[in-house]
């Protein structure tokens with residue numbers, strides 16, 4: 229980056245990732261950098277990506293977003309977790325909630341007490357001890373500044389990008405409409421010098437952020453960075469997406485319904501529902517998948533089904549030369565746990581922290597790439613867990629998944645839980661102990677033993693502890709309003 233002039237960051241692409249980057253960079257750095265975003269109205273955005281995880285709220289705080297305004301502007305609803313239907317076996321479901329389940333001791337997490345209780349015939353569902361799960365089950369939700377509830381949102385992706393654009397332009401980010409037709413590279417350094425648009429305009433910059441989606445125009449087309457393919461672990465490679473009218477109920481959670489060659493999502497917004505069918509073309513053809521989606525949605529179709537193709541994996545280096553890939557251009561893990569928007573956000577925060585001053589330092593770039601790779605690999609393992617540990621024997625898809633070799637890192641986590649009910653948390657883990665326990669149990673990994681310390685509690689004492697916790701959860705849920713009523717009042 230040149231030393232003397234005001235520096236310029238050029239963002240290529242105006243989908244969710246591009247406008248998130250523009251909003252954050254313009255908010256934090258507009259006194260030092262010019263922030264320019266190029267997007268093409270003709271190409272448009274992918275238009276999916278409507279479920280989030282709780283970290284989105286932290287990022288919104290960084291942007292100074294008012295939650296009520298955001299809920300109004302994006303037709304958002306609240307999300308307390310995901311209901312996984314037909315995953316372990318057909319006809320059964322389990323819930324991955326964002327809340328804390330039960331109470332831990334210093335030595336042992338709550339799962340150890342629950343397993344002890346289970347052995348004594350004292351417990352039923354693991355989620356009985358989680359406020360967020362019980363709220364979700366009863367379609368209840370409320371929040372306030374001081375509320376102790378962990379949640380995320382469902383949002384309209386198109387409206388979200390427009391909302392972020394407004395915030396960015398308020399902070400002087402400049403938008404240029406046009407199609408990028410060439411990425412110009414300095415032959416000596418290999419750095420990108422400018423982007424040429426169809427109109428002939430040349431947009432120069434110091435740092436370029438590739439938010440061009442799956443096209444990856446800068447990081448791949450121009451810089452030939454490379455991509456690590458994970459489709460042998462996550463074979464789904466297509467989704468049909470369609471919008472429908474809303475059913476009567478407004479559940480504060482996403483539904484993820486497994487089928488014989490993938491799964492389906494149902495995302496309720498204030499005014500409509502988002503639906504999609506994710507599948508693997510190795511096991512189901514496109515037209516069967518489309519019919520399956522149309523036949524199974526609730527409500528009337530309000531849009532034409534759209535086919536989206538993808539390849540699960542990660543860009544070998546998300547920061548290469550003076551280009552940082554954010555969004556789908558940086559890699560993609562299918563949307564089962566709604567992690568993409570989260571990854572865009574952590575990518576932006578990491579960039580803000582490791583931003584170069586006068587020159588791009590190789591050590592900075594290496595650190596950025598290392599942290600990003602670790603984070604996405606941990607998420608990959610968590611997603612693979614949902615598929616690999618299953619007892620479905622009704623299709624080649626599920627048989628392939630349960631028999632495949634899995635990453636060593638995941639194998640270790642499963643064995644640890646199976647043998648001792650232990651789960652650990654490492655740096656850059658997005659999903660914490662509570663999440664792993666719920667999914668491990670939900671997919672059918674039942675630990676052979678639990679921590680010895682919990683036996684210090686006599687059975688009557690354990691019964692009292694479990695019951696009083698469960699009752700306190702139920703009493704708190706009773707006081708909550710319906711999700712639908714809360715939204716009408718809140719917006």
Ligand SMILES: Cc1cc2nc3c(=O)[nH]c(=O)nc-3n(C[C@H](O)[C@H](O)[C@H](O)COP(=O)(O)OP(=O)(O)OC[C@H]3O[C@@H](n4cnc5c(N)ncnc54)[C@H](O)[C@@H]3O)c2cc1C
Nearest residue numbers: 241242243244245274277279408440441555556563568569
């Ligand atoms: C099936 C599916 C479901 C998903 N569900 C979720 C979910 O529930 N939760 C979640 O967090 N994420 C989800 N995602 C990820 C989701 O796509 C992203 O969240 C996001 O909405 C899109 O990311 P993007 O901004 O990187 O790309 P895009 O939306 O594709 O934006 C690309 C931008 O680049 C521009 N562009 C491209 N080429 C050019 C050019 N030549 N010149 C100028 N501009 C150009 C386009 O016009 C556009 O503005 C899902 C993804 C898929 C595929």
